[in-house]
Amino acid sequence: MMPCEASTNLLWRLMQKRSSGCSFGDGDDDGFQLIRDYAVREINALLWLSLIAITALLVRRVSNLMSLWSKGREIPGPPCPSFYGHSKLFSSETLSDFLSKAHEKYGSIVRLWLGPTQLLVSVKDPVLVKDMLVKAVDKLPFTARAFRLAFGRSSIFVSSFEEVQKRREFLALQLNGKMLERANAIHSKVVDSVIDRIESIKATRVLDCRSFSQHMAFSSLGATLFGDAFLTWSDATLYEELLMKIAQDACFWASYGIPPFWKLGFWRYRSLCTRLKHLTIDIMQLCRQYHEDIKIDEGPRGSAATYSGFSFSDISEGGPFLEQIDGHLNPCMGSCGNAMGMMFHGCLTSTGLISNVLTRLVMHPEIQDKIYSEILMTRKRSAKLQLDDVQSMNFLLATVYESARLLPAGPLLQRCSEKHDLNLKTNITIPAGAILVVPVQLVQMDGKSWGSDACQFNPYRFLSKVDTDSDSRPIMPYTGRGEKLGHREGPFMLNDPNANAAFLPFGSGTRACVGQKFAIYGIALLFAHLLQHYEIRLCPGSENDPKPTLNGCLLQLIPSPNIIFVRRS
Numbered sequence: 319m320m321p322c323e324a325s326t327n328l329l330w331r332l333m334q335k336r337s338s339g340c341s342f343g344d345g346d347d348d349g350f351q352l353i354r355d356y357a358v359r360e361i362n363a364l365l366w367l368s369l370i371a372i373t374a375l376l377v378r379r380v381s382n383l384m385s386l387w388s389k390g391r392e393i394p395g396p397p398c399p400s401f402y403g404h405s406k407l408f409s410s411e412t413l414s415d416f417l418s419k420a421h422e423k424y425g426s427i428v429r430l431w432l433g434p435t436q437l438l439v440s441v442k443d444p445v446l447v448k449d450m451l452v453k454a455v456d457k458l459p460f461t462a463r464a465f466r467l468a469f470g471r472s473s474i475f476v477s478s479f480e481e482v483q484k485r486r487e488f489l490a491l492q493l494n495g496k497m498l499e500r501a502n503a504i505h506s507k508v509v510d511s512v513i514d515r516i517e518s519i520k521a522t523r524v525l526d527c528r529s530f531s532q533h534m535a536f537s538s539l540g541a542t543l544f545g546d547a548f549l550t551w552s553d554a555t556l557y558e559e560l561l562m563k564i565a566q567d568a569c570f571w572a573s574y575g576i577p578p579f580w581k582l583g584f585w586r587y588r589s590l591c592t593r594l595k596h597l598t599i600d601i602m603q604l605c606r607q608y609h610e611d612i613k614i615d616e617g618p619r620g621s622a623a624t625y626s627g628f629s630f631s632d633i634s635e636g637g638p639f640l641e642q643i644d645g646h647l648n649p650c651m652g653s654c655g656n657a658m659g660m661m662f663h664g665c666l667t668s669t670g671l672i673s674n675v676l677t678r679l680v681m682h683p684e685i686q687d688k689i690y691s692e693i694l695m696t697r698k699r700s701a702k703l704q705l706d707d708v709q710s711m712n713f714l715l716a717t718v719y720e721s722a723r724l725l726p727a728g729p730l731l732q733r734c735s736e737k738h739d740l741n742l743k744t745n746i747t748i749p750a751g752a753i754l755v756v757p758v759q760l761v762q763m764d765g766k767s768w769g770s771d772a773c774q775f776n777p778y779r780f781l782s783k784v785d786t787d788s789d790s791r792p793i794m795p796y797t798g799r800g801e802k803l804g805h806r807e808g809p810f811m812l813n814d815p816n817a818n819a820a821f822l823p824f825g826s827g828t829r830a831c832v833g834q835k836f837a838i839y840g841i842a843l844l845f846a847h848l849l850q851h852y853e854i855r856l857c858p859g860s861e862n863d864p865k866p867t868l869n870g871c872l873l874q875l876i877p878s879p880n881i882i883f884v885r886r887s
């Protein structure tokens with residue numbers, strides 16, 4: 319009997335009693351019996367419904383699992399050694415090394431079992447990679463969980479594409495428009511502030527490349543997102559330290575399916591996250607106050623008066639940006655998750671790239687000289703280095719691209735397609751629910767895509783020699799392979815790095831990094847300002863053995879030599 323039927327019956331019987339003049343006082347037992355029957359029937363119906371729902375769910379899961387197993391078996395890969403899959407095999411070497419050997423043996427698509435229910439599919443061929451990154455639109459839930467646990471609700475760093483699509487478009491528009499303009503205005507101040515801060519700490523100018531890069535990335539992103547009050551904020555150092563501590567532990571605590579409330583370390587981690595959140599609210603309020611003060615200083619007419627080098631309109635755009643991202647009107651609470659998420663991701667990735675560019679420059683002084691000549695040429699045209707100038711500094715940009723190619727932000731790009739199977743441009747079907755990865759480092763160092771010097775630093779691979787006699791067209795079509803040493807003279811044009819499908823430091827496809835342009839031009843601007851005033855040299859005796867460093871959640875071999883800044887006369 320359905321619950322609604324039971325309740326109509328009960329109502330009917332009660333009405334019958336009423337109309338026959340019978341009261342509950344007379345037959346308490348009868349009334350009680352009725353209610354008990356009703357309750358038993360309701361509970362039974364509820365239990366049946368739950369049982370049917372759970373069975374349907376289990377049947378669906380089992381059928382999904384069968385489909386995963388049967389379709390997974392069709393994908394080439396090493397035979398499964400045990401019930402627990404291949405995980406034990408690659409515990410002795412890094413996943414990248416393991417995948418490198420597996421791809422050599424089994425081709426461009428390889429499957430591995432991480433356990434009885436987890437299928438990992440690695441794709442290495444650049445054309446298939448592009449195809450996969452367009453078709454697989456969801457990110458792994460694990461990444462979104464790490465962000466949520468550390469920074470609370472975010473509308474940017476989430477797994478489902480449906481949820482993030484609109485915000486992505488808005489964010490890309492802001493980053494490539496207003497935020498890039500702000501970066502343009504602020505970068506010479508960032509360089510001065512970082513150098514001042516470091517000089518006040520250190521008597522000598524010998525610096526660890528990694529920590530210098532971290533200060534640069536942190537200050538430039540903070541000042542761009544929050545406004546230039548960030549550069550003089552007394553809690554900036556604490557904020558940076560907290561962000562880095564959280565970065566070290568974020569993946570560990572997110573790896574628990576259920577947050578481990580019983581562990582003391584977990585609560586310590588949570589308290590770091592709460593402190594970071596409070597500091598974020600502080601800086602957002604401080605910036606808001608700062609903008610208000612400037613509004614008052616400028617007077618009611620809102621003239622184009624400038625403050626510390628900014629025009630008023632630049633600054634006033636800064637506050638609402640973070641709120642618009644979240645769609646919240648509350649100036650602090652709503653935007654916090656996104657602000658912290660962007661600081662976290664942007665700082666870690668930009669630190670890696672800045673550090674790598676610095677290392678390449680000190681190891682290749684001839685490239686540094688070329689970039690300096692480019693800066694001098696530009697300075698002849700314009701008194702102050704602007705974004706437009708940097709956009710035409712081919713050599714500088716090629717150096718940034720090449721550094722990004724050689725040390726991507728992480729060893730793997732990851733995706734999944736939760737609901738649908740994926741049919742790539744091969745006959746292989748990748749079942750829904752499989753974890754898809756791209757071993758970026760392998761793709762970006764593959765001789766087939768980058769030539770025999772794929773592992774070497776060679777910014778010329780992003781430049782094409784132009785024919786000065788004709789209409790400045792490239793002499794050779796762009797291949798991604800560098801010019802030979804003997805031919806490195808003459809005017810060059812910069813190639814679009816994304817024209818090579820194997821260039822993936824910012825990912826690709828539907829979920830590619832929305833900050834790519836902002837990051838590349840922002841970092842190029844920083845270096846243009848830095849190299850204009852300083853020569854960067856390798857500290858004598860400093861070794862450049864790349865050290866294994868925990869970069870956020872990832873263990874990477876990151877070079878970090880000691881460097882010296884020599885002020886140019």
Ligand code: HEM
Pocket residue numbers: 451457474475476482486489493660663664667668671726727731732822823824825826827828829830831832833834836837
């Ligand atoms: C050198 C600097 C940076 C590097 C190397 C980098 C790299 C990446 C990579 C590899 C991804 C994953 C792409 C994929 O899976 O296909 C990503 C995603 C993302 N990046 Fe960046 N990034 C950088 C800077 C930034 C900055 C400064 C911002 C914004 C402030 C930003 C915003 C994002 C966002 C929002 C996503 C997630 C996109 C999504 O899930 O839909 N990135 N980035």
